[in-house]
Amino acid sequence: MRPAAALFCWCLFxxxxxxxxxxxxxxxxxxxxxxxFSGDTVTLFGVIERDAATVSRNTDYEIAVVxxxxxxxxxxxxxxxxxxxxxxxxSETIGDAPAFYALDTxxxxxxxxxxxxxxxxxxxxxxxxxxxxxxxxxxxxxxAEFRDAFIRLKQNAGLYSEQPAGVSFIGATDNVFQSxxxxxxxxxxxxYKVDVYLFSGNALLAHEEGKLDITKVGFEQFxxxxxxxxxxxxxxxxVLLALSTGWLAGVIFRRD
Amino acid sequence: MLIYLPIxxxxxxxxxxxxxxxxxxxxxxxxxxxxxxLLTPLLxxxxxxxxxxxxxxxxxxxxxxxxxALSYWRRRMVDMKLAAVLMLSGAVGTLIGVxxxxxxxxxxxxxxxxxxxxxxxLGLIGILMLRESVRAMINARKGRPAxxxxxxxHNWVHRLPFKMRFKRSKxxxxxxxxxxxxxxxxxxxxxxxxxxxxxxxxxxIYLLRVPTNVVIGTSLIQxxxxxxxxxxxxxxxxxxxxIVLAIILxxxxxxxxxxxxxxxxxxxxxxxxxxxxxxxxxxxxxxxxGMVTPPxxxxxxxxxxxxxx
Numbered sequence: 001m002r003p004a005a006a007l008f009c010w011c012l013f014x015x016x017x018x019x020x021x022x023x024x025x026x027x028x029x030x031x032x033x034x035x036x037f038s039g040d041t042v043t044l045f046g047v048i049e050r051d052a053a054t055v056s057r058n059t060d061y062e063i064a065v066v067x068x069x070x071x072x073x074x075x076x077x078x079x080x081x082x083x084x085x086x087x088x089x090x091s092e093t094i095g096d097a098p099a100f101y102a103l104d105t106x107x108x109x110x111x112x113x114x115x116x117x118x119x120x121x122x123x124x125x126x127x128x129x130x131x132x133x134x135x136x137x138x139x140x141x142x143x144a145e146f147r148d149a150f151i152r153l154k155q156n157a158g159l160y161s162e163q164p165a166g167v168s169f170i171g172a173t174d175n176v177f178q179s180x181x182x183x184x185x186x187x188x189x190x191x192y193k194v195d196v197y198l199f200s201g202n203a204l205l206a207h208e209e210g211k212l213d214i215t216k217v218g219f220e221q222f223x224x225x226x227x228x229x230x231x232x233x234x235x236x237x238x239v240l241l242a243l244s245t246g247w248l249a250g251v252i253f254r255r256d
Numbered sequence: 257m258l259i260y261l262p263i264x265x266x267x268x269x270x271x272x273x274x275x276x277x278x279x280x281x282x283x284x285x286x287x288x289x290x291x292x293x294l295l296t297p298l299l300x301x302x303x304x305x306x307x308x309x310x311x312x313x314x315x316x317x318x319x320x321x322x323x324x325a326l327s328y329w330r331r332r333m334v335d336m337k338l339a340a341v342l343m344l345s346g347a348v349g350t351l352i353g354v355x356x357x358x359x360x361x362x363x364x365x366x367x368x369x370x371x372x373x374x375x376x377x378l379g380l381i382g383i384l385m386l387r388e389s390v391r392a393m394i395n396a397r398k399g400r401p402a403x404x405x406x407x408x409x410h411n412w413v414h415r416l417p418f419k420m421r422f423k424r425s426k427x428x429x430x431x432x433x434x435x436x437x438x439x440x441x442x443x444x445x446x447x448x449x450x451x452x453x454x455x456x457x458x459x460x461i462y463l464l465r466v467p468t469n470v471v472i473g474t475s476l477i478q479x480x481x482x483x484x485x486x487x488x489x490x491x492x493x494x495x496x497x498x499i500v501l502a503i504i505l506x507x508x509x510x511x512x513x514x515x516x517x518x519x520x521x522x523x524x525x526x527x528x529x530x531x532x533x534x535x536x537x538x539x540x541x542x543x544x545x546g547m548v549t550p551p552x553x554x555x556x557x558x559x560x561x562x563x564x565x
Contacts, residue, residue, distance in 0.1 A: 035260040073560040077364050080554075085371075085547040088364045093560070149555035220262040220500070227263055227495045235491030238499055239484045242315045242506060246322030246480075249510035253323075 020061075021049040022208040024196050029211060031183055034218040039184045042067075042212060046196055048175040059201035062105070062112040063167040064123050065179045066197075067212070069100025069159075070190030076146040076153075092146035093133035099188040100159050101128065104166025104179040113199045121197060121204070125151050125162060158184040189214045263498035264308045270504060276302070277316070277508025284320065284509070285516020286523075287532045290451035290479060292317045295505065297374060297539045304501070306367050310357070310449030311490035311497045312505070317451040317483040319506040320513060325480050328473030335424035335470045339477040341431065342438040346482035349442025354489040357447050361494065364558065371547045373448055378540030381454065386533035392526035413463055425466045425474075433463060438478065446486040451479040 027043040044065055073095045080089040105112055109124050119127045130150075132143045154160035167179045194210035216224070227234045259270040276298050284291030292313050299309035328334055360366040416430030437459055441452035456475045460466040466474065491497040520528065 075364065075558045075560055077556050077558070078554055079551050079556075081550075085368075086549075086551055086554075087368055088556070091364060146555070150557060153553075153555060153557050220260050223499055224262040227491065227497070227499070231492045231495060232488075234495075234499070235488040235497065238315045238491055238497050238502060239318060239487050241499065241503065242318035242484070242487065243322050243480075245319040245503075245506045245510060247326060249319070249513075250323030250326050253510075253514045254327075 020054060020198060020205045022196055022198050022206040023047045023049060024194070024208045024210055026194065026210050026212060030213045030215060032215055032217045033185070033187075033189065034216075035220050037185050039182060042181045042183055044179045044181065044194065044196070044210070046177050046179075046208070048177075048198060048206075050175065057200050061169075061174060061205075062107055062199040063177050063179075064106075064112055064197040064199065065104040065167055065181070066123060066195045067100065067102040067104075067181050068098040068193050068195070069188055069214075070098075070192070071096050072099040072188070073097070074150065076150050078146070078149070092143050094143075094146065094150055095131040095133065097130050097150065098128065099190070100192065101125070101154070102160070102181050103162045104181060105162075105164055106167040106169070106177070108164045109162070113204065114202050117199075117202065117204060121195070121207075123197065125160065157186060159187065183214065187214055189216045259500065259504075261304070261308075261498050261501050263312075263496060264304050264501060266303070268302075268304070268501075272302070273501065273504045274508040277505035278512035281320065281509035281512025282516040282519075283512075283532075283535070285513035285518075286520040287516075287528055288520070289532070290317055290321060290453045291509070292445075292450040292452075293374075293378065293448075293454065294535070294539060295509075296449035297543065299501075300370075301542065305496075306370055307357075307361060307494065307496045308498050308501070310370070310447075311487070311494065312501045313449040314445065314483045314486040314490060315497055315499075315502045316505040316509055317445075318480055318487060319502075320509045321451060321453075321476050321480045321483070323510065325473070325476035328476055331473075333470055334473040334477055335422055335466070337420075338422045338425055338427075338434065338466065338470075339474045339481075341420070341434050342441075342474070342478040343481040345435040345438030346442035346445075346478055347485050349439035349444075350446045350482050350485045350489060351442075352439075353443040353446025354486065354493055356443075357490075358494055368547075370448060371543050373444075374543045375540050375547070377448075378536045378543070382533050382537035382540060385529055385536065389526045389529035389533060393530065396526060411463075422466075425470055427464065427466065429464055437463075438482075441478070442482045442486075445479075445482050446489065451483060453479055 024044060024046040027041075027045075031040055031042070046063065046065075048061055073093065074097055075091055075093050077088040077091040079086045081087075082089065103124060109118065112118075113123070118124050122128050130143075130147060132140055135143060151160055161182075166181075167177050170176045170178055190213075192212040192214060194212060196208045196210070197204060198206040226237075257270045258267045259273075260267045276295070280291040280295040280298065283289075283294060295316065296309050296313045299313065300306050357366065360369050413433045414429055416432045418431045419428055420431045420434070421428050437456065441456050444450060444455070445452050453475055456478065457471055460471050460475060461468060487497055
């Protein structure tokens with residue numbers, strides 16, 4: 001319903017702004033993850049609004065859609081050979097890292113905007129601004145190997161992705177676009193933020209935000225919450241379960 | 257059938273985990289050991305995080321040991337005073353073990369210490385057991401009676417101060433070795449996910465000269481108590497006990513143990529011990545190989561805050 005509604009509404013509410021305006025709609029605002037969840041697609045629809053006062057451009061519109069998960073702090077460790085065994089030796093604590101980062105664009109990143117512009121809006125893996133424990137400067141080159149390892153491991157886990165052809169304009173239009181974002185089963189829960197950027201000729205014309213909540217539900221979530229919120233009760237329950245299993249086994253398989 | 261483990265944060269095949277619990281239960285019934293030192297490595301090798309494996313196996317040991325402990329208790333084959341001293345010191349040892357466990361985890365060195373400890377313990381115990389069982393087999397073949405293990409009635413342990421009287425065991429020994437044993441077993445149990453029966457029973461027999469009729473019952477009571485405390489402390493301090501994983505392991509374990517006991521009655525003791533020794537050495541070797549082969553991925557990530565589950 002919502003994307004369709006958004007498509008109809010934009011004509012009604014299109015104002016008389018000079019620059020383009022963006023209107024976006026997500027196919028859903030919330031994903032409930034249960035134990036059978038094996039990933040899902042969230043579709044984003046967007047419309048670039050223009051009116052008579054909008055200047056005509058001789059460059060194409062370019063879109064970048066960034067879906068960011070909640071921030072996390074992660075320790076990245078490197079194993080080194082000490083004597084004859086492999087030991088975790090060097091490490092770096094990475095802060096402010098999005099737990100999930102998916103970037104969909106309408107063209108290759110280099111064709112969309114200048115590196116400085118991408119950097120400012122943290123578009124693309126290279127532009128994400130991590131912080132490092134004990135390092136004053138963000139993106140300290142000394143931490144680069146851990147940064148690269150972090151991004152590579154996140155990509156392997158399906159939690160970080162860059163899709164240069166992820167955004168497509170619908171039909172023959174040059175102002176209605178869509179992007180299908182894959183939410184993998186291991187996506188951490190929390191509040192996700194969608195940022196949609198409209199570029200043309202290396203300039204940012206408009207920016208819109210959306211929200212997506214990923215919530216784990218069901219028995220497993222209940223157990224996870226219990227283990228983390230009622231630590232003592234959960235521990236007692238585990239011990240009681242073990243004792244009663246042992247007792248029951250003794251009753252069933254009684255040998256004496 | 258895939259089942260999601262909420263604390264480990266991954267999906268596993270339920271029947272594989274059930275089979276593992278059953279197989280280790282079978283072996284523990286067969287050999288009369290707790291099986292923690294086999295189950296924890298098996299879980300680690302199958303991809304479950306070591307922290308979750310260790311904490312969860314602690315609860316599994318409670319289940320697998322408590323039915324036997326109860327049966328010994330009913331038959332009054334327990335020295336309660338000795339068990340109480342062991343339990344109290346075991347509780348302190350467990351607490352220290354959990355503190356060290358969490359500190360090592362924070363430093364990122366837990367896996368290494370677990371690996372080194374398992375290689376050392378399993379290697380040492382495997383070699384000792386293999387030597388003893390091979391000797392027994394040679395003796396049996398040559399028709400010689402097995403030499404009676406009867407060392408002098410008193411050894412250095414019995415000369416230590418702070419003596420205590422344990423009526424049920426007819427013992428008058430220093431409290432120092434008893435407390436040290438309890439502390440040590442509790443510490444190792446919490447740190448490595450083992451019950452420690454395979455250390456405690458020989459130590460009680462050969463070091464303290466506890467009569468064999470109360471040794472098993474007393475050590476089982478101590479193991480149930482310290483592992484219950486370890487489960488509670490792990491759940492409390494690091495939230496690493498996976499109740500779903502625990503249930504599967506417990507049920508598999510208690511069923512497997514029944515079959516193990518039956519098969520064990522038809523096998524010769526020295527053959528059994530030789531088999532167990534080889535198994536122990538194989539697990540130790542697997543840990544060693546894992547530590548010396550260059551890892552496929554040198555980098556690893558540990559989430560400190562946020563992004564959980």
